[in-house]
Amino acid sequence: MKKIGLLLLMVVIVISLSGSNMLAAAKICKLAEVHPDGYPTAEGDKKFAELAEKYTNGRVKIQCFFNSQLGTENDVVEQTKLGVIEFTRVSIAPVVSVYPEIGVFSLPYLFNSHEHQWKVLNGPIGQHFLSAVEKANLVGLGYFEAGARHFYARKPLNSLADLKGLKIRVQPSPIPVAMVKLLGATPTPIAYGEVYSALQTGVVDGAENNYPSWVTANHYEVAKYLIEDGHMRQPEILVVSKKFFDSLSKADQEALRRAMREATAFQIDAWNKYESKMLEQAKAKGCVIKKANIAEFQAAVAPIFDLPEHKIYKPWVERIRATK
Ligand code: BDP
Numbered sequence: 499m500k501k502i503g504l505l506l507l508m509v510v511i512v513i514s515l516s517g518s519n520m521l522a523a524a525k526i527c528k529l530a531e532v533h534p535d536g537y538p539t540a541e542g543d544k545k546f547a548e549l550a551e552k553y554t555n556g557r558v559k560i561q562c563f564f565n566s567q568l569g570t571e572n573d574v575v576e577q578t579k580l581g582v583i584e585f586t587r588v589s590i591a592p593v594v595s596v597y598p599e600i601g602v603f604s605l606p607y608l609f610n611s612h613e614h615q616w617k618v619l620n621g622p623i624g625q626h627f628l629s630a631v632e633k634a635n636l637v638g639l640g641y642f643e644a645g646a647r648h649f650y651a652r653k654p655l656n657s658l659a660d661l662k663g664l665k666i667r668v669q670p671s672p673i674p675v676a677m678v679k680l681l682g683a684t685p686t687p688i689a690y691g692e693v694y695s696a697l698q699t700g701v702v703d704g705a706e707n708n709y710p711s712w713v714t715a716n717h718y719e720v721a722k723y724l725i726e727d728g729h730m731r732q733p734e735i736l737v738v739s740k741k742f743f744d745s746l747s748k749a750d751q752e753a754l755r756r757a758m759r760e761a762t763a764f765q766i767d768a769w770n771k772y773e774s775k776m777l778e779q780a781k782a783k784g785c786v787i788k789k790a791n792i793a794e795f796q797a798a799v800a801p802i803f804d805l806p807e808h809k810i811y812k813p814w815v816e817r818i819r820a821t822k
Pocket residue numbers: 532539571587588589644669689690706707708711734
C-alpha cells in the first residue's frame with residue numbers, strides 16, 4: 499500500500515513538472531559551418547550557440563561543426579530543410595537553390611556600402627526574406643557580415659581584360675555563374691572546401707571571394723593576384739530547420755531570435771577587425787592587390803538585371819536601390 503502511495507505521488511510530480519517545462523529535455527542540436535574555428539562567422543555561430551543555451555535555460559544546446567564537417571553548403575541547406583541538421587550558417591548563394599527569390603542579395607553592385615546593406619537587411623526587406631524562406635522549410639534567424647567579394651587568380655589581374663577567358667571558380671549558384679559569364683570568363687561551380695586544390699592544380703585559373711576567405715582557406719598562396727572590384731556584398735544567413743523551430747515553445751523561439759540579434763552585432767564587430775587583419779597578412783605575404791576600374795565592371799555586369807530569369811528580382815532591386 500505504501501509503495502502504491504509513493505508511486506502515485508511520483509506520477510503526480512512528473513505530470514505537474516512536465517507541464518511547467520522543467521522536465522523538457524535539453525535538445526542537442528547541430529550547426530553546420532564551412533569555415534574554420536576563429537573565422538568571424540564561426541565566432542558568430544559560437545556566440546549564437548552560447549546565448550541560445552542561456553536564453554532557453556539550457557533547453558537548446560548547440561554544437562558547432564566547422565570546416566564543412568557536415569557537408570558542402572548546398573548539402574547542409576538540404577539537410578536543414580529536412581530537419582536532419584537543425585541550424586546552418588551559409589552564404590545566400592546556396593539558399594537560392596531552395597528559395598530563388600532570396601537571390602536578389604547575390605546580384606552584383608546591388609548594395610553600395612556596408613551601411614546601405616545593413617539598412618536593407620535590418621529593415622522590412624531583410625526581415626521579409628527571413629520569414630519568406632519558410633517556403634523552403636527554413637526559418638531565417640538573421641544575417642552575418644561577409645564584406646565585399648573580389649576576383650583573384652594565379653596570373654596578374656590589372657583590369658577586366660585580364661579576366662577574359664579565365665576559368666573562375668564560383669559558388670554553385672545561378673547568379674555568380676551568370677555574372678562571371680558577363681565578365682567574359684568561364685564560371686566553374688565548385689564547393690568551397692575544394693577550391694584550394696582546384697586553384698593549386700590549375701583546374702581553375704582563379705576564384706572570387708572576400709579577404710578573410712582568400713586568406714584563411716589559403717587561396718592567396720596559390721592565387722596571389724587580386725583585383726579589388728567589390729562585385730558582390732552577399733550577406734551570410736543563419737537558418738534553422740522549420741520542423742525543429744515549430745517544435746519549440748513561443749518563448750524559446752523568441753529566445754533564439756534574441757540570441758541571433760546579439761550574435762549579429764558581435765559578428766559584425768569581429769568581421770571588421772578580422773577583415774583588415776587578413777588584408778595585412780596578404781600584403782605581408784607578397785600578394786599583389788590592384789584597385790579595379792569599378793565602372794568598367796559595373797557596365798559589364800549591368801545586363802544581369804534584365805535577364806528574363808531575373809525578372810522576379812526587379813521590384814526588390816528598385817526598393818533596395820531606393821533605401822537610403
Ligand atoms: C565565403 C562564405 C561561405 C561561402 C564561400 C564560398 O562565407 O559561406 O561558402 O564564401 O565562396 O565568403 O563558397
